[in-house]
Amino acid sequence: MAQEISDDLIEIHDPEINAAEIMAHIREQIARRRQEQGYAQRVFPSFGGTAYPGEPTDIEYDPNLYHHLRLANETFANVDTAAQLPATRATQFPIFGALWVRVRAYLHRIILFYVNRALTHQVNVNRHLISVLNQLTAQNQDQRRQILALKSQLESLRAAKEN
């Protein structure tokens, strides 16, 4: 069983300085400024990315859009980065074959080293793009629901007026 040696840190509490209060004050000012500039409802990103929203069950949707979006979500990071080094006739030669295997593996690794750097960057960009697409799709779902609700209200108002 684990044992912990309790040795608490000595904290310094200054009656004239409260960092948490100062930060709260700074955040209030930022919120006020945003309100003045007209973007009070701005929400901070979670940085975790937006997940695939899934096909809606209550409204019509374009199956092609969701098919491609789902596959993009599932595959954007599935990159095969292993070196492909199958045996060939050259690798079967005595002595030279073994040497060629080593040289070939080394060359593949050098190439992969640089390719992977570029690939890491591209995968990160893809992650952001797919997150944006997921979010736009989710917003599109919400807006379609709102449009349907408004249409239905409009129809009932029209019906009430005609009656």
Added chain:
Amino acid sequence: MRLAVIVHRYSDEVAGGAEKLAHGFAQAAAQRGWTIEVWTTCARSHYSWENFFPAGASEINRALVRRFPVTHWDHFHRAQLEFRLTLLGTLPFDEQLAWLETGAHSAPLYRHIRAHASEFDALIVLPYAMPLAHYAVWCAPNRAIVLPCLHDEAYAYLQVTRLLMENARGVIFNSPEERDLALCKLKIQPQRFAVMGAGVELPALDLPRDASRRDLVYVGRLEHGKNTHLLYQYVQRYFEAGGDIRLIVLGDGPVRPPAHPAFEYRGFVSEADKARACADALAICQPSVNESFSFTIMEAWVCQRPVLVHHDCAVTQAQVRRCDGGLWFRDYEEFVGALEWLARNPERAKRMGANGADFVRANFTWDVVLDRFARIFAAWQNSNGAARRA
């Protein structure tokens, strides 16, 4: 007390928290009269792992330093595994072992550990992200005390990290938040654990602060992992919007500041020059979210200046809250808000720095830290004795 400190690099010329912790601990313990040996490699750079220092033993400030050559480092294979780890967030167990194997290793160092570990009361091994530390612990797990310097990053979630920390004799954390990460989030169950921290020292300054300066200072490794690119973006944006600010960058690494009037890059400087730059600064900024202790903020406080830290780093934000020694930010607007508050309130900013200095003096001088280590070690020794009697 007879201790061996095992670390991948050892010199007062290398930047890095774990290296600094190892160096400071060894020097302070040797000054206290403990028998200290440092077992390290001949490397100076953890990018090239070139054997820069000569192999062999030498005495540095009463600590015997034994250097062993790096004999193995599979750069390309390792880069490939690092890439997969970044991409997938984890690795299958066989690839985790390959990740360990492809790191920088020193076979003579491991032979030395196996031959001489029993002559020491404990081996202090750090940090967890270096494969060399893993192999060193596995050479003598019953003697090894790990100072992991753990961050919330992909390496921390690997099974090999769990095995390392659960099989060592004990684990000593740098902060309560690092302990909570290991125990609560990663669910690691060390045999013994404690929180110790590190000692912080900087040369005393003879000249008073130049109060007219509005420099922001960054000290440390210049890497993406330290979030330096974010700081450059914020400072440049603020400067171009008419803000009165300049960022002085001290340290070295691949992510250097852009050639722009908002930045002054000074590179690796002496401790005295670092202290001068910190003392003259409006504040010292630590944007990293990967910290287990942060010497940078402690040194800023030793120089009586406030710090600006990232909201998303549990460790640095908690340290700031413990002493009201600065402010934190989670986006550009908060960064600017905090900066302008410090500039508008120089007396209160000064007081924040003084609070930080009191906090460091109370908790993180080497005398305090070594006393804490001695208490931890004695308690663990007693528990061993009790276990044997039972």
